Amino acid sequence: MLTFTSPPPEHESDPRTLYPANLLKAALCASGIPYDYHPSPVRMPQGRALSELELGGNINVVWSATSIEREQRLRPVRIPIYQGLIGWRVCLIPYDRMDTFMHTNNTNDLKRFIFGQGQDWPDTRILRANGLTVQDLQRYESLFEWLRDGLIDAFPRSLIEALPELFRHRNKGIELDRHIVLHYPSAFYYFFHPEDDARANAVESGLLKLIETGEYHAMLRAEFKMDIDELEIERRRVIELHNPLLPAMTPLDQPALWFTPDSMVSR
Numbered sequence: 001m002l003t004f005t006s007p008p009p010e011h012e013s014d015p016r017t018l019y020p021a022n023l024l025k026a027a028l029c030a031s032g033i034p035y036d037y038h039p040s041p042v043r044m045p046q047g048r049a050l051s052e053l054e055l056g057g058n059i060n061v062v063w064s065a066t067s068i069e070r071e072q073r074l075r076p077v078r079i080p081i082y083q084g085l086i087g088w089r090v091c092l093i094p095y096d097r098m099d100t101f102m103h104t105n106n107t108n109d110l111k112r113f114i115f116g117q118g119q120d121w122p123d124t125r126i127l128r129a130n131g132l133t134v135q136d137l138q139r140y141e142s143l144f145e146w147l148r149d150g151l152i153d154a155f156p157r158s159l160i161e162a163l164p165e166l167f168r169h170r171n172k173g174i175e176l177d178r179h180i181v182l183h184y185p186s187a188f189y190y191f192f193h194p195e196d197d198a199r200a201n202a203v204e205s206g207l208l209k210l211i212e213t214g215e216y217h218a219m220l221r222a223e224f225k226m227d228i229d230e231l232e233i234e235r236r237r238v239i240e241l242h243n244p245l246l247p248a249m250t251p252l253d254q255p256a257l258w259f260t261p262d263s264m265v266s267r
Contacts, residue, residue, distance in 0.1 A: 006063070008043055020081050031202045040058055050070065063189065078251055086187070090162045093147070094173060107239060116147060125244075126244070143155050160223075162231065
């Protein structure tokens with residue numbers, strides 16, 4: 001039996017681990033390999049979880065945005081958990097600044113603002129590589145506090161994160177911008193210790209079976225279609241950014257693995 005231990009949510013009300021954990025369990029069931037899965041009881045920032053994984057500690061699976069550096073340190077399963085949704089970003093903003101991005105049309109316009117991101121997140125480096133000003137913070141919850149207090153202008157969140165986070169923080173003076181969506185190619189993978197072929201191969205084989213049966217796409221639609229529809233991507237101005245951290249082996253040549261604004265229809 002293979003045992004899988006992942007980091008727990010960074011905050012008790014943080015929903016971001018639910019879908020990756022459910023997809024992981026679905027893939028392992030599809031693989032037919034006996035397994036046990038449980039999150040670690042120890043909360044930790046993403047950087048520490050990745051270090052513990054690399055060193056062979058208690059954590060033996062982490063899901064995270066990929067980068068060249070991470071794929072050099074760890075063993076990725078190159079099937080994107082969110083089908084690229086993580087690279088489509090809308091902005092949480094202070095409630096009294098709803099027109100922040102009303103006249104924003106391109107990357108140069110974005111350079112007037114201060115964006116908040118996590119200290120260990122690849123997205124922080126991606127935004128900076130596009131010439132944007134980023135305030136990085138170690139604590140996830142601090143980003144909402146800084147946004148509320150007007151210390152940052154916006155907090156870009158992926159299409160799968162924005163509405164749940166808005167729901168949790170709306171009574172704290174935070175709202176959702178309705179004018180723009182940022183986009184850069186990005187993949188969220190399951191990562192393993194470089195020598196852990198058994199776990200990586202089990203998850204990869206299970207994900208391939210889910211793709212074959214259609215469950216890989218059905219799970220994403222069931223979980224996120226309602227939120228994506230509500231975000232009305234088709235009404236927003238899309239601002240394309242480049243991602244210099246994207247590894248060359250990212251399977252961008254397999255369109256079935258990637259979200260597009262019209263891909264939420266049943267396949």
